[in-house]
Amino acid sequence: DTEVTQTPKHLVMGMTNKKSLKCEQHMGHRAMYWYKQKAKKPPELMFVYSYEKLSINESVPSRFSPECPNSSLLNLHLHALQPEDSALYLCASSQEGTGVGYGYTFGSGTRLTVV
């Protein structure tokens, strides 16, 4: 299995809703990432988990809450989002240990619309 699987593919949520994005990989990768991508822009790093521990938080607002239940799963919990948070949310994973990022693989993304 060489895939990073993200669910759901599309999500529409109100500003008072609570929802979660899910990401799963079975490649034995020990680093997992959340990125946010707006139209016509590069992916923007949000969080990095290394060996299931949060290693980087790029000053992301607390309405985004990441969780890594185990080495194969990564969640992003969403609460009280704003319309400007509408974007493509990408999960990625990579091999770990050497710090070189080999095998960096993106999921298909969740297209999030906040109304």
Place this chain on the structure above:
Amino acid sequence: GENVEQHPSTLSVQEGDSAVIKCTYSDSASNYFPWYKQELGKRPQLIIDIRSNVGEKKDQRIAVTLNKTAKHFSLHITETQPEDSAVYFCANFGGSNYKLTFGKGTLLTVNP
């Protein structure tokens, strides 16, 4: 890696021509340089990558060159086809943290 500059931001070529996209970086500790192709509404897809101990790598019509001294790397696409039309992102990885830093992207249009 930190601070990756990518040029040009848009590139239009005729089918069969070559296309070259260039990136420069600032973090001398960067050790991995991937290139991604992203079609509209889809995920970034790795098309080629190069590690810091190699100067050039080729895969069919796609090649990447790396000049560590000058801190720049380039993507070369030969015999372009309309299906090569997409946004291309360079990136670099390494240094003191596990961050993949992207360039701003190049919109490549191959005209039939």
